[in-house]
Amino acid sequence: MGKLNSGSNITRVILFHAVVLAVLAILPLFLSTYHQKLAVEAIILSVFAMSLDLVMGYAGIATFGHAAFFGIGGYAMGVMLKFLFPSIWLGLILAGFCSAVLALFVGVVSIRAKGIYFAILTLAFAEVVYRIIFHSYNTPLGGSDGLVGVPTPMLGLGPFEINLKSTTNFYWVAVAFAYLSYLVCKLIVSSPFGSILSGIRENENRVPFLGFNVKWSKVTAFVIAGAFAGFSGAMFTAFKSYADTEQLSFLLSGKVIVMDLIGGIGTLIGPMIGAVVITVFESIISTHFAAHNIIIGAIFVAVVIFMPKGFLGLFAKKDRNE
Amino acid sequence: MFFEVKELCRSFGALQAVHNVSFTLDEGTTLSIIGPNGAGKTTLFNLITGVFQPDSGEVTFKGARVTGMPPDKLCHKGIARSFQITNIFQGLSVFENIRLACQGRKATRRMFSHVSKLKEPIEExxxxxxxxxxxxxxxxRAGTLSHGDQRYLEIGMTLAAKPSLVLFDEPTAGMTPMETKATIALINKLKGMVTIILIEHDINMVFAVSDRIxxxxxxxxxxxxxxxEVKANEAVKTAYFGEEI
Structure with missing residues (x-):
């Protein structure tokens, strides 16, 4: 009986994924180019938001500097495409590598500190990265002007080549990128390693007594999250044809936290939805209202007070013990 | 010697929380540590299990020096402990609590497969x-269990590491008499299978399960x-039990 149930559950999950992917696939056919572009941005940012969920939602580590990894990934892609080799794949690899190395460094140095102290250290590191790049005028990175004029090469996919200059094509690539990233992250959080992270979130002090090294588990989570942030930053630069310091800024680090909390942390999919909601919403109201961040701030406050588990919490099954 | 503590000392400021404590323990025996509140029992546990570093002294386990070794390493060596104040994963299910504890004993192969494939830890x-x-x-959800069941879960998580030496810190704290009885039965069941060091205030339990005190x-x-012998000791009578027992 139990087996039958889980079998039909898997079918249901696969069916659900297929429907969502199908809807996402045909969506651009109904969108103007402007809205397609917005959708691409939202989808790329959804991976960034999901990467933060690995550390914040699963391991329970607050970080205020996540944009540093997104931005470094973006710059890595820009440098690869503009100066080294016109390959999106190599750009992604370089971006993931650079962001992961930065995350490893920040993680190893800061992980002794817990809670808010760790968060402040990540903020400080992110600010250092931001300042260094902001003032790098006489380097190829372009200082506060950003790294502009990043070419958009074809995306090689075995025997095929996808022209990424077409927004519709980029949209589909972004959907595939987000979906694959989601699957990998889902795998990570459902693994024994994922359970250790949940243990750390629930009760960090008990975890070592069960035979786990808390410090390295946290650093590993931080590095994986950094790498995914780097991948999404790289896609962002490939799409926008530039990398600039805004991608590294504290504003973005803050915004991604808002995305995660609004969507519902500890769910992976919640933060992705949060990213889409915030990006789309921001674009709609910013055309009507200059100080749109005030409205976003108000929504954020309302969500935190009235829906502490985020949008996804509205649909979650009620805990039968509560 | 299976387990030995030698002249262990630790002070916090002017307070000598643990001073020159030495004892030895044979495999398969049960040792209880009793004493009034503030006697340094839990601090001694914390020194043995790597929560605090001792100022001086030595702890050896199966012939190897394990003084000040971090808890995760001690767990791999076969030393596990429970806590006086329930220390579980409130937001995880009862099963997840135990499975996570079972998972930790072994080194980290297959760290990124699916948890449902962890056959051995799940069966255990x-x-x-x-x-x-x-x-x-x-x-x-563990956080919604009754206090007694949370205490059992706490014990279960400690046993999940399949330790050869278990340190129980007041396992019956806050339990009803019925639950205490069940815990005594459980510890008696464990006796012989593992070596136990027990901190306990319930004197009936101490005398029921201990080989040494x-x-x-x-x-x-x-x-x-x-x-x-302990029961007959005059100094103990005055310090701990009062004049009469």
Whole structure:
């Protein structure tokens, strides 16, 4: 009986994924180019938001500097495409590598500190990265002007080549990128390693007594999250044809936290939805209202007070013990 | 010698929390540590299990020096402990609590496969839940369990590491008399299978399960011996039991 149930559950999950992917696939056919572009941005940012969920939602580590990894990934892609080799794949690899190395460094140095102290250290590191790049005028990175004029090469996919200059094509690539990233992250959080992270979130002090090294588990989570942030930053630069310091800024680090909390942390999919909601919403109201961040701030406050588990919490099954 | 603590000392400021504590332990025996509040019992546990570093002294386990070793390493060596204040994963289910604890003992192969494929830890977790009588509560969120069941879960998580030496810090704290009885039965079941060091205030339990007893007072060992010797010791009577027992 139990087996039958889980079998039909898997079918249901696969069916659900297929429907969502199908809807996402045909969506651009109904969108103007402007809205397609917005959708691409939202989808790329959804991976960034999901990467933060690995550390914040699963391991329970607050970080205020996540944009540093997104931005470094973006710059890595820009440098690869503009100066080294016109390959999106190599750009992604370089971006993931650079962001992961930065995350490893920040993680190893800061992980002794817990809670808010760790968060402040990540903020400080992110600010250092931001300042260094902001003032790098006489380097190829372009200082506060950003790294502009990043070419958009074809995306090689075995025997095929996808022209990424077409927004519709980029949209589909972004959907595939987000979906694959989601699957990998889902795998990570459902693994024994994922359970250790949940243990750390629930009760960090008990975890070592069960035979786990808390410090390295946290650093590993931080590095994986950094790498995914780097991948999404790289896609962002490939799409926008530039990398600039805004991608590294504290504003973005803050915004991604808002995305995660609004969507519902500890769910992976919640933060992705949060990213889409915030990006789309921001674009709609910013055309009507200059100080749109005030409205976003108000929504954020309302969500935190009235829906502490985020949008996804509205649909979650009620805990039968509560 | 299976387990040995030698002249262990630790001060916090001017307070000598643990002072020159030494004892040895044979494999398969049960040792209880008793003493009034503030005698240094839990601090001694914290020194043995790597929570605090001792100022001086030595701890050896199966012939190897394990002084100040971090808890995760001690767990791999076969030393596990429970806590006086329930220390579980409130937001995870009862089963997840135990499975996570079972998972930690082994080194980290297959760290990124799916948890449902962890055959051994899952089977062991089921066994432990059965032993503790928590199978019916398998999918309940740990934080919503009754106090007694949380205490059982705490014990179960400690056993999940399959330790050869277990340190129980007041396992019956806050339990009802019925639950205490069940815990005594459980510890008697464990006796012989593992070596146990027990901190306990319930004197009936101490005399029911212990092979040897150490009495601590103000950080030092006041008396040590067989249960009947400790019972007869004059200094112990005054310091701990009052004039009469």
């Amino acid at each position: 977790a089921e066994k432990i839940l059965d032993l503790l009588g928590l199978l019916d509560l398998r999918d309940t 150490i009495v601590m007072d103000q950080g030092s060992v006041l008396a040590e011996g067989l249960p009947q």
